[in-house]
Each structure stands twice: as C-alpha cells, then as structure tokens.
C-alpha cells in the first residue's frame with residue numbers, strides 16, 4: 001500500500017472522458033448466439049443480447065465461469081460463428097468480412113496448430129498468409145521466436161512440444177502480422193510463473209504500443225493487474241461492465257487508512273461513524289479483490305438469474321454482505337461452473353432477456 | 355482397340371458438335387455449371403430459410419454470391435494459395451505418403467512373377483497391367499489424401515487459426531487441391547518411371563542361334579534358341595544382315611559378324627503408331643453405296659455411347675452410339691472405300707504404309723489357318739477409272755496386316771494398263787486418295803470399322819506415349835482430388851470419402867447405365883434395372899428371358915426401375931466419363947499413339963469439373979459455421 005497517511009476512496013466518476021474519445025474497435029449490438037443441432041433445434045443459448053464497445057488502446061477483460069459464453073463471444077467477433085441475432089462490428093466492418101483479419105491476431109483457447117510443422121515453419125506458414133515480403137517475414141519470425149523464448153526449440157516439430165511451449169508458439173502466431181486488435185482466449189493457461197509474468201508484461205507493452213486487447217481468463221489476479229475494463233458474463237448474460245478500478249471500489253464502504261493513531265483516537269472515529277448512522281466494519285481492510293467481486297456476482301446471479309446487476313445498486317440491497325465479510329477464497333477453487341447445457345437451455349429459455 | 359465414332363472427333367468437333375449442338379461438350383459443361391449453381395443456391399436458400407426465415411435467407415444467399423464476385427474471387431491471392439498448398443503438401447509428405455512408391459516397386463517385382471509369360475502379346479499384357487494398376491492405385495490414394503485433411507483440420511480446430519487470418523474460402527479449397535495434386539504428381543512420376551522400366555526391362559530378352567544352315571548363295575536360314583517360351587526363324591542375306599520372323603509381337607535383327615551370328619534386342623514390341631484415318635463408305639452386294647456394310651449378326655462390342663451431352667440429359671434418347679463392324683462379302687461387288695486426305699510426298703516419301711486390322715467371318719469352315727483372302731486397290735477419287743492393280747493380302751484374325759504400297763505400281767488408267775505414280779495419277783488435286791478393300795473368297799466375309807484401316811505416316815516413341823497415358827491418369831487424379839476436397843468441406847472424412855468413391859464408381863459404370871437405359875427405352879429384355887436384376891440374381895434367371903412374375907408387380911418393379919435408371923443416367927451423364935479416360939491405356943497397350951485431340955478433350959473436361967468442384971466447395975465452406 002501507498003505511504004499516504006490517509007486515503008479516502010470516494011464514489012467513482014462515470015466512464016472517464018478519454019475513453020469515449022478514442023475509436024471504437026469492437027462493437028457488439030444486441031449480440032445473441034444459440035447453438036443448434038443439425039436439425040436446427042436449440043441446444044444452448046450461449047450468449048444473450050450482449051452490448052459492449054471496446055475502444056482502441058484498451059485492455060478489455062471478459063470474465064465468467066466455465067461455459068458462460070466468453071469463447072463464444074470471441075468466436076463471434078472473429079466470424080468463426082455467425083450470430084443468431086444482433087451484429088458484431090470489428091474496425092467498422094462486419095465480423096464475417098475476411099479483410100478485417102489483416103489487423104487481427106487471435107490466440108485460441110487451446111493451441112490449434114499443425115503438429116507436423118516445426119516452430120519456425122509454423123510461423124513462416126502463418127506469415128505467408130499475410131501480405132509480407134519474404135525478408136519481413138523472416139525478420140518477424142526471428143523476432144517472435146526470440147520473444148516467446150523458443151530459440152532452442154525452433155527446429156523441432158510441435159508434436160514434441162510441451163503444453164506451455166505450444167502455447168508460446170500460439171501466441172507468436174497470433175502476433176505474426178503485428179495486429180492492431182489482439183484476442184486472447186485464456187492467454188496464461190499452461191504457462192509457468194515466469195511465462196505468466198512475461199505474458200502480462202507483453203500485454204501491457206502491446207497496449208502501450210497502441211494495440212487493443214480483448215482477453216478472457218480465469219486468472220482473476222492477472223485480469224486485475226492488466227485489464228482496463230472488464231465485463232463479467234454468466235450464463236451468456238452480461239452481469240457487470242466497467243473500469244476495473246471502479247468496479248473494485250466497494251462503493252458504500254469508506255476506507256480509512258491511518259498511521260500512528262492511539263486507541264482512544266480509534267474509539268473516537270468509531271464513535272463518529274456510529275453517530276452518523278454508519279457501522280464500523282473494520283479499520284484495516286483494503287479494497288476488495290477481483291476474486292471477491294467475481295464470486296459475488298456469480299453467486300448473486302445464480303440466486304436471481306436473468307438480471308443484470310445494477311451498478312448503482314448497493315450490493316447490500318441484493319442481500320449479500322460486502323466483500324470484506326468473506327474469507328479469502330482459495331484461488332484454486334474456481335466458481336461453480338455452468339450447469340449442463342440441457343438444464344441450462346430449459347432454464348434460460350424460460351427467462352425473458354433483460 | 356476399336357475406335358468409336360466420337361474418337362475421331364477433333365477437339366473443336368467435340369466441343370461444339372456442329373450440327374448437333376445439343377451433344378456439345380461446351381453446352382453440357384455450361385449447363386452443368388449453371389445447374390450446380392442453381393441447385394446450390396436453392397438448397398442453401400431452403401436450409402437458411404428453415405433457420406432464419408425466408409427474408410433473411412434471401413439476404414444470406416445473395417450475400418454469398420456477392421461475396422464471391424466482389425470480394426473472394428478478386429481477393430484470392432496466389433501467395434496464400436501457395437502457402438496453403440505447401441502446407442497440404444508437407445502434411446502428406448510428413449505422413450510418409452511416399453512409402454507408397456516403395457510398395458509400388460515391390461508390387462511390380464511381385465507382379466513380374468505372375469504375369470503370364472506364355473502370353474501371345476506380352477507387350478499388351480505388361481502395359482495394360484502397369485497402366486491399370488497405377489491408375490487405380492493413384493485414384494485410391496487421391497481419394498485418401500484429399501478426403502481426410504480438411505475434416506481433420508476442422509475437427510482439431512487448427513482451421514480456426516487459418517480462417518482468422520485473411521484467408522478466403524476460395525484459397526482454402528484451391529490450396530488443398532493444388533497441394534494434393536502436387537503430392538499425387540510426386541507419387542505418379544516415379545511410378546511412371548518404374549512402370550516404364552518394368553515394361554521395357556520386362557520385355558527385353560535375347561536369343562542365341564540354335565541352328566543354322568547355309569544356302570548356297572551366301573545366305574543363311576536358321577532358328578534362334580527357345581527363350582521366354584518362343585523361338586524365331588530367321589534368314590540372313592549375302593551381306594550378313596537378317597531379320598527374324600515376328601513372334602509374339604516382336605522380331606530381332608540377326609547379323610553375321612565374321613563367323614559369329616548375333617541376335618539383337620527385341621524390336622517392334624513397344625510401338626506408338628501415329629495413324630491417319632480416312633472416311634469410310636461401304637458398297638453393298640450390288641456395288642451401290644451403303645452406310646453400314648453387311649450385318650452378320652455378331653454381338654456388338656462394348657464401349658461407345660459416351661458424349662451424348664445434353665441430348666441425353668433432356669431425355670432425347672439416341673440410338674446406340676457404339677460402332678458396329680460392317681462386313682464385306684467375298685465374290686460380290688461389296689467393298690469398303692476409305693478416303694484419305696492430305697496425301698503429300700513430304701508426308702509419304704516412300705509410299706503409303708497401310709495397316710489393316712480386319713475381322714474374319716466364315717460361312718464355311720475351310721482352312722482356318724490360312725485366313726481369308728482380300729485385295730486392296732488404290733484409286734483416284736475424282737477419276738475412278740484410274741486405279742491400281744489389286745494388291746492381295748491374307749487377313750488373319752486379331753493381327754495387324756502391314757503393307758507398304760509403293761509409289762509406282764501397275765494399274766489401269768481409263769482401260770489402258772500402264773505404270774502409275776501414286777502422287778501424279780492417283781492423288782487428286784485436293785490431296786485425296788481412295789483405298790478400296792474387297793474380299794476375294796466367295797462366301798467369306800471381312801469385317802471392319804473406320805478405325806481398322808489406316809495409314810501410318812510416322813511412329814511416335816513408346817516413352818512419349820506412356821507419358822501421355824500417365825498424363826491421362828494424372829487428370830483423373832486431379833478430378834478425384836477436386837471432388838474429394840469438395841466433399842470434405844462439408845462432410846466428415848469417411849463420409850466424404852464414401853461420397854467421392856460413389857461418384858468415381860458411377861463415373862466408371864457410366865457405360866453400363868447407358869446400356870441399361872438403352873434397353874429399357876427399346877423395351878428389350880436385358881436384365882432390367884437394379885431391382886429386376888436383383889430378382890433375376892436370386893431366381894438365377896438369364897438376362898434375356900422374360901421375368902416370370904405376375905404382370906402388376908412386374909409393372910411396379912419395372913416402373914421403379916426405370917425411374918432409378920433414368921435418374922442414374924442423368925447423374926452419370928453429368929459426371930466425368932472415367933472409362934473413356936482410362937481408355938488411353940488401351941491405346942498404349944495396342945501400340946497406338948494417344949491422340950492429341952483426345953488428351954485435350956480430357957484436359958478440358960478435367961478443368962471443367964475442377965471449376966465445378968471448386969465452386970461447390972467454396973459454397974459449402976463459406977456457408978459453414980466453422981466453430982459450430
């Protein structure tokens with residue numbers, strides 16, 4: 001924590017002005033996706049009326065439990081899936097347009113690469129799919145191999161690679177065209193701690209270079225570290241959207257950090273709070289973490305499905321105690337995953353979209 | 355090898371069919387393309403109408419068409435097609451597909467033991483064997499490599515990393531086809547070389563001199579040793595040069611060097627005759643022009659129909675297109691008159707090398723070994739009073755008679771006997787000459803078709819002819835690959851393979867489907883359609899007997915059968931006629947140069963189906979939700 005003697009967090013300002021000024025890179029309008037089987041029967045409503053705008057130069061995080069529609073969103077943005085209704089615009093073009101891909105890089109959730117190619121051949125192959133001179137391509141391949149730390153495995157076939165190594169090639173592949181928009185589906189899975197760290201640094205440096213990044217991840221601490229804004233999905237519905245720092249502020253809790261107070265002074269402050277109708281909860285707990293926020297939203301959403309968590313509503317109104325009341329959750333214990341598709345479809349079909 | 359009328363067509367005759375435009379290949383190709391496009395659009399429309407409603411579906415289908423012409427076709431970059439082709443190529447190579455060549459070599463070695471060494475025509479046997487074997491092998495390989503790659507990519511989702519690059523559906527389809535074609539070529543070339551070696555080495559042999567006898571005047575007669583189940587008799591002239599008698603399609607040069615006799619390598623086994631065909635006109639017994647020649651009731655040989663084009667499609671049946679032998683009777687005015695054009699001294703400096711492959715039909719047994727006698731007369735087409743003396747020959751069944759008609763020979767010009775000069779007296783100012791074939795044994799018949807009597811201005815090389823046959827195999831391979839890739843854009847690997855296989859099978863059975871339809875059209879009992887023939891199989895009825903079933907069930911069965919057969923006929927008409935393409939092997943095996951026009955036709959046909967497959971594959975891929 002900072003050395004400021006007293007830092008009082010206030011209610012946040014609405015979206016910062018500079019965000020609206022820069023260009024919209026991805027725009028989804030009322031985007032819905034229903035997976036159907038061969039006969040056109042509905043299987044899963046994977047995404048329901050998603051409206052988000054991602055602007056140039058930001059790192060946007062998509063969060064949500066397993067099966068909440070994160071990968072589906074990314075695939076819709078890439079044109080790998082066709083929306084059931086609504087639209088996706090990428091660089092003001094429809095997602096189905098191939099030419100947008102000149103400026104897009106995509107790291108899939110698992111590494112879908114050709115196992116019979118070597119690392120170098122892989123990058124060379126993907127490079128050939130862009131309008132690049134042979135010399136440029138060669139240089140880019142060298143650069144990327146160095147960047148992802150695979151110099152020693154350069155001439156080995158991917159079938160021999162470990163998971164993390166393959167992941168690194170996948171990342172390099174996504175960056176081969178020096179894209180302006182980078183979509184990372186769980187970028188840190190399979191990476192060692194150093195790799196994770198490097199990945200985060202890389203994402204930040206890409207942002208600093210003016211790139212736009214959309215990532216989804218279950219590593220909430222990482223998301224908290226790098227993302228400018230996040231959206232939280234649950235069962236295909238948008239539950240929360242906003243700047244990370246704003247979301248993490250527990251808005252009706254005032255934090256008081258002070259140093260060198262006597263016991264008496266503490267009692268007095270407690271007294272002041274009580275006099276103003278407040279309730280002293282703790283004097284030393286800092287802001288909530290991404291993890292707490294996430295768990296709260298998921299829990300809440302499970303209790304009252306189909307409703308977007310109103311940002312203005314105090315969390316207490318939903319009956320949940322504020323974050324600080326929770327014991328720190330084990331980071332390994334992921335939030336409950338979505339129910340089986342069959343259950344979900346029957347349930348969500350009963351829900352009117354909000 | 356019996357040439358069908360359509361084999362004589364030049365490329366443009368085939369493409370345009372002057373006078374019978376409905377049969378033209380061009381029309382058929384264009385109609386097929388349009389039909390495929392319409393069918394694709396209608397199916398696409400129905401599918402998306404079911405999902406998204408009729409209005410949306412219209413936009414979706416129109417969108418695909420618009421994308422094709424405004425974005426995907428102009429945006430298709432050779433660079434990316436090349437990259438994708440290279441990938442497909444690498445994939446196949448890294449899967450060790452080249453092992454097949456080793457297997458092929460081993461197969462050839464084993465086959466060497468099994469090919470009948472006592473065969474009368476070993477060259478035909480060897481050539482047919484290698485060409486047919488490579489043909490089927492390559493088609494099978496093409497089937498395997500083309501059908502599984504794209505579905506595997508979709509299943510393993512590697513395709514995600516491709517389609518999220520600026521890669522167009524056209525490029526994916528083209529890249530795959532080109533890549534696999536490259537693989538196939540890489541397989542085919544060594545197979546071709548191995549086959550060539552197999553044939554030339556396999557037929558190569560020599561003899562020693564077994565017995566020799568000096569004739570008083572410095573000439574020798576003798577017999578070679580018995581090797582490879584045959585021996586040759588030979589004579590050697592006073593200069594020491596000799597030629598052995600032809601045996602099993604080849605002969606040897608025998609020379610006397612000092613006191614030694616040396617038997618050379620086999621000659622004439624591997625030929626590539628470049629024939630010049632003429633027009634054929636029969637004269638009947640009274641000596642009057644006749645289109646057919648006498649029908650002696652021989653069974654009709656297989657093969658034929660073929661390029662009926664759209665006229666089949668729209669249900670206008672055409673009679674049997676296959677050629678029938680016309681017969682000329684001995685001792686009557688019957689004759690077959692061949693008219694050859696472009697007869698010039700440049701082309702034929704030494705006279706006319708005439709070759710005949712005649713059938714023999716005897717009304718009485720007589721002496722089977724000597725064959726039936728006939729004559730050839732050279733005649734001036736414009737002044738038929740100028741003609742040569744008849745050149746006699748003896749026709750043996752299944753043998754090619756080769757005669758060299760000299761430039762100067764005895765003949766009559768307007769009743770006056772004198773020595774005639776071929777180019778001055780007999781070739782008219784248009785460069786035409788007539789050759790009249792007659793049978794001289796009364797009561798016996800000689801049978802022939804247009805392709806059976808020809809001039810042979812030159813000879814091509816066997817190696818070049820093999821190359822052409824392999825090119826024809828290559829074309830079939832490209833076709834199979836294109837269809838395989840087309841199906842694999844939408845079906846899973848095994849299903850795509852079966853679909854392609856069925857197409858190939860239908861392509862190969864084109865002629866039997868045509869036959870069945872022909873018999874149904876004519877009301878002739880000949881096995882009937884699929885159900886009827888199944889019943890016949892169970893009841894063990896012969897093909898030609900009336901089926902002994904009550905008339906109502908029979909009508910129903912035959913009704914269903916005709917629907918099936920007409921449908922099959924339409925399908926088969928729209929597919930490439932593969933037996934026709936396989937037929938080039940027959941040319942090589944028979945020692946004929948594969949016609950350039952024929953090869954060009956196959957090439958254009960392949961190109962047509964290639965475009966068709968690309969289009970359909972594009973449509974499938976474009977409308978497919980890759981990640982669903």
Ligand SMILES: Nc1ncnc2c1ncn2[C@@H]1O[C@H](COP(=O)(O)OP(=O)(O)OP(=O)(O)O)[C@@H](O)[C@H]1O
Nearest residue numbers: 035044046065066067068069070071072341981982
């Ligand atoms: N191809 C598919 N066919 C049918 N249903 C699918 C398909 N892909 C995803 N789904 C369903 O859609 C829903 C959303 O899946 P999605 O992959 O978007 O989740 P996710 O948020 O990425 O989950 P995870 O964190 O596990 O990666 C799930 O219920 C899933 O079962």
Ligand SMILES: [Mg+2]
Nearest residue numbers: 070071072109
């Ligand atoms: Mg996912």
